[in-house]
Amino acid sequence: MQPIKLVIFCFFITLATHATAQSPFTYEEANTKSYALYEKASWKELLDYGREAVLNNQDFTLLRLRMGYAAFMLNNFSEAIRQYEQVLKNDSYNSTAHYYIWLCRKYLNQTELADAQVRYLSPEVIAEAKLRSFAFTDANIEASFKTTNSSFRNNTNYEKIELKNRFGYNIHMQQAGALFNQSILLANALRPGAIPPPPPYRTASINQSEYYNKITANMNSHWQLKAAYHYTQTNTDNTIYNNQSALVGIKYFNHYFDIQADAIFSTITDTSISQYNAQIGIYPFGNLKLYGFSTAIIRNRPSGSAFNFRQVIGVQISKKLWLEGNTTLGTFTDLLENDGLYIYNQIDKNLFKAGLFGYIPLSSQCTFNMGYTLEQRVLYNTNNTFNQHSITGGLSWKF
Structure with missing residues (x-):
């Protein structure tokens, strides 16, 4: 019975390894494809692909930044805020995320709440926008x-x-x-x-x-x-x-x-x-x-x-x-x-x-x-x- 158990064990290990190798949602694949879609400005496809990748346990800062920008370019400012806030969970001082949340709040006519992001903006952005306390x-x-x-x-x-x-x-x-x-x-x-x-x-x-x-x-x-x-x-x-x-x-x-x-x-x-x-x-x-x-x-x-x-x-x-x-x-x-x-x-x-x-x-x-x-x-x-x-x-x- 022992050799049979060993064969079965090896079979499932091989199957799992093969499935992982064939999965399109490894970090490398998700990073490469999301960047390619970003470069092509395929915003809807990028957002859909990013959601699918996250469901398959590929969730990292670059992917969320790209998804947030895709939603922003689609004028879905609420979704963009959602994605950029996911970035901030792992990187609370990410200036890119804070900048786009600031813009999205303004475009949603939530200008007072948008100002909550200003302290995280870069000096260059503050100077360009002529913001004063x-x-x-x-x-x-x-x-x-x-x-x-x-x-x-x-x-x-x-x-x-x-x-x-x-x-x-x-x-x-x-x-x-x-x-x-x-x-x-x-x-x-x-x-x-x-x-x-x-x-x-x-x-x-x-x-x-x-x-x-x-x-x-x-x-x-x-x-x-x-x-x-x-x-x-x-x-x-x-x-x-x-x-x-x-x-x-x-x-x-x-x-x-x-x-x-x-x-x-x-x-x-x-x-x-x-x-x-x-x-x-x-x-x-x-x-x-x-x-x-x-x-x-x-x-x-x-x-x-x-x-x-x-x-x-x-x-x-x-x-x-x-x-x-x-x-x-x-x-x-x-x-x-x-x-x-x-x-x-x-x-x-x-x-x-x-x-x-x-x-x-x-x-x-x-x-x-x-x-x-x-x-x-x-x-x-x-x-x-x-x-x-x-x-x-x-x-x-x-x-």
Whole structure:
């Protein structure tokens, strides 16, 4: 029996040796072929081959660097980040990996998180990009004209100016100032449910000035902390309201999605309101050709709780045009959006809100946007609905 066991053992050793010799996924083969595909600029084939090689236990820095660059050239920035982060697991100071993660985050419009990579960049890259630890990074102006089909609500104007800067590469500040004004007709003798409100009427002017400040702190290459403060002074009907809102939140960035949870505590027209938001952003192709943000909102006020849902979907139509649609479902009179930047503290209950915006890059640093928003509201103290139409335009600069 002993010779038979020896023959069987030798047979399996020979078979295993032959199989290994025939495998296309030795280190030498994977290195040679991936380099050849890199030289041919066969990016998709290189990425597919690299994934197969990794599954067959050939995982090394040069291969991941080539796969990351292939994904970058295919404009799949999320996949590129994934590959370059694999490089950093074995070589945490690899400047090439940090450089392309920095670029990919910027191309995904995650510019604040991109700065977390700057301390690893070479002096030559920092000098060429003219990066400074303290700098003004963005400026934005926005104006909106609103009109309604109700004779009880006159036209509205809203203007906002915004400035962003960074303190070091992990602390960013966003500041904004805004003005809002409108005149409305109110009935002197209020009769709930009347359609329309009974005369006599008086004109009430609403003038609101706003200041907003948000701090974003990079905890590492995937996590951010946020804190924001929004002050509004509202003058209406001979009464002045000093409204204040404070936001605290945390955000996690994965490769193809990000998640944010935040809470906003406000005092609006002498009413204490709390708002809790849970948001997920998705980039299915690893770029901004298609993206979406879904936000679930719970609001608590003394009169009760309410739920709202906000959906944003953006798509690249052409090289120079992005379209972005949004809708907010659920009724509200007090609501804060975009990290508390926009505050809806109107007298009329909002039943529905939806809009469509277009973004056109005028240069590598300047973008023009214009959009339309439709809101369906209920006239205060009645059951009468009306529509508000908004045209908004803006310019943004990156320094």
